[in-house]
Amino acid sequence: MPAFGRVLARLFVLQASWNYERMQGVGFGYAAEPALRALEGGPQGARYRAALAREAHFFNAHPYFASLAVGAAVRAEMDGEPPERIERLRETLCGPLGSIGDRLFWASWLPATSALGLALVALGARWWAAVAFLVLYNVVHVACRVWGLRAGWDHGLKVVLALQSPALRAASRVAAPLASVVVGAALPIAFAWQLRGASERTWLVAAVGAALFAIVLRLLGPRASGVALAGALLALTWVAGLLWS
Amino acid sequence: MNGLDVAAVVVLGTLVGLDVASVPQAMFSRPLVAGLLGGVVVGAPLPGLTIGAILELFAMDALPVGAARTPDWGPGTVAVGAVAGSHPSGIMASGLLGLVVVAVVSAWVGGLLTHQVRRANVDSVVRYRTALEAGDVRALLTIQRQGLLRDATRSFALASIALALGDVAASLLARRWGGSQDLALIVLAASSIGVVLHAGWRRAGPGLQGLWLLGGVGAGALVTVWLT
Numbered sequence: 001m002p003a004f005g006r007v008l009a010r011l012f013v014l015q016a017s018w019n020y021e022r023m024q025g026v027g028f029g030y031a032a033e034p035a036l037r038a039l040e041g042g043p044q045g046a047r048y049r050a051a052l053a054r055e056a057h058f059f060n061a062h063p064y065f066a067s068l069a070v071g072a073a074v075r076a077e078m079d080g081e082p083p084e085r086i087e088r089l090r091e092t093l094c095g096p097l098g099s100i101g102d103r104l105f106w107a108s109w110l111p112a113t114s115a116l117g118l119a120l121v122a123l124g125a126r127w128w129a130a131v132a133f134l135v136l137y138n139v140v141h142v143a144c145r146v147w148g149l150r151a152g153w154d155h156g157l158k159v160v161l162a163l164q165s166p167a168l169r170a171a172s173r174v175a176a177p178l179a180s181v182v183v184g185a186a187l188p189i190a191f192a193w194q195l196r197g198a199s200e201r202t203w204l205v206a207a208v209g210a211a212l213f214a215i216v217l218r219l220l221g222p223r224a225s226g227v228a229l230a231g232a233l234l235a236l237t238w239v240a241g242l243l244w245s
Numbered sequence: 246m247n248g249l250d251v252a253a254v255v256v257l258g259t260l261v262g263l264d265v266a267s268v269p270q271a272m273f274s275r276p277l278v279a280g281l282l283g284g285v286v287v288g289a290p291l292p293g294l295t296i297g298a299i300l301e302l303f304a305m306d307a308l309p310v311g312a313a314r315t316p317d318w319g320p321g322t323v324a325v326g327a328v329a330g331s332h333p334s335g336i337m338a339s340g341l342l343g344l345v346v347v348a349v350v351s352a353w354v355g356g357l358l359t360h361q362v363r364r365a366n367v368d369s370v371v372r373y374r375t376a377l378e379a380g381d382v383r384a385l386l387t388i389q390r391q392g393l394l395r396d397a398t399r400s401f402a403l404a405s406i407a408l409a410l411g412d413v414a415a416s417l418l419a420r421r422w423g424g425s426q427d428l429a430l431i432v433l434a435a436s437s438i439g440v441v442l443h444a445g446w447r448r449a450g451p452g453l454q455g456l457w458l459l460g461g462v463g464a465g466a467l468v469t470v471w472l473t
């Protein structure tokens with residue numbers, strides 16, 4: 001397998017040893033390693049060892065967009081760029097790649113595809129809903145990793161040019177509204193699916209309950225966890241139901 | 246569930262747990278998929294998918310942004326999905342409530358254990374720091390392998406415990422539940438939809454994004470009315 005393919009495959013385990021000291025750093029070095037073998041002197045050479053040590057230093061970004069930094073760092077090492085410039089490149093990319101990835105994937109694409117999957121389940125698609133979610137999500141996910149590595153590999157230290165691509169800008173504009181619409185649309189559909197067959201009174205009480213739940217969470221402030229509050233409410237209901245018997 | 250089913254659920258739960266962050270982050274660990282997989286193992290995908298879909302609503306609350314420690318839904322959802330599927334007569338709302346509680350607790354514990362795994366990974370880095378700074382590829386490989394092994398152990402423990410608790414919740418306690426099934430249904434629907442409503446609004450805010458969200462809610466309501 002060519003070095004590009006081996007680096008790409010290893011990017012999928014970028015976070016295997018995620019830790020509070022180097023974060024993704026060790027995984028970054030592990031992913032870049034196959035390409036570094038081509039450096040002068042091979043895997044026993046001084047350039048390879050120096051580059052490997054450098055690439056395993058601290059790094060943290062969005063795991064999919066990290067491929068861009070790995071590709072750029074590999075290219076810079078191959079081009080014999082000064083070590084301090086490569087270090088600076090890695091440091092500089094952490095923030096933007098984390099921010100873009102978080103906005104595009106965690107805050108938009110994941111909620112949108114997840115909500116779509118939920119709506120499909122509710123509309124009767126059964127297991128196809130989960131398959132559709134997986135396929136839809138991962139087509140974009142894998143394409144992002146491949147594009148990122150290719151773009152970094154091609155641009156090297158000028159990788160910022162790749163971040164200014166029209167496609168990425170368009171995606172940034174569309175992603176958040178798309179996620180809002182799909183999540184919003186999934187809400188009533190999922191609600192009706194959960195209460196299928198229930199009486200009108202049950203529907204009304206559940207709707208008021210959902211609104212109250214959201215309002216209480218809002219009043220509790222940004223640090224309140226919806227899952228924690230829901231877990232407590234569910235557990236209390238469950239225990240109360242057990243004691244009732 | 247026979248012994249083979251239990252082993253398959255735990256192995257699957259372990260693999261799904263690895264997906265959360267270690268490898269390959271392809272969202273097999275999302276409740277929608279994990280619940281279905283749990284159901285498939287015991288030959289009843291639909292109950293697994295049902296509980297997975299309910300848990301997916303809760304999972305939309307927290308985003309795995311940056312270095313945040315978020316709940317790990319995967320292993321627990323595989324386990325409760327399998328438990329739901331293994332009850333041939335189907336699970337009533339009260340049983341579903343019990344399984345959701347087990348999955349929520351499991352997800353929360355999973356997040357705490359992830360923190361411990363990450364701390365243990367720091368120990369590995371400290372132990373091999375000299376070798377790492379010398380560019381020793383063996384040190385790199387060892388740290389990666391140890392990290393994977395720790396995460397696999399975490400997921401294995403989580404799937405095993407969730408399976409045991411889920412079985413107790415569904416088969417023993419659900420039969421003793423004295424509350425009404427409607428109450429269980431209302432609490433499940435209100436809390437899950439309330440969580441997404443709040444999360445969606447928190448992300449969208451009151452501006453244009455909020456309007457997109459409201460527009461989506463309106464469109465979804467129309468679809469629901471049209472279908473019912």
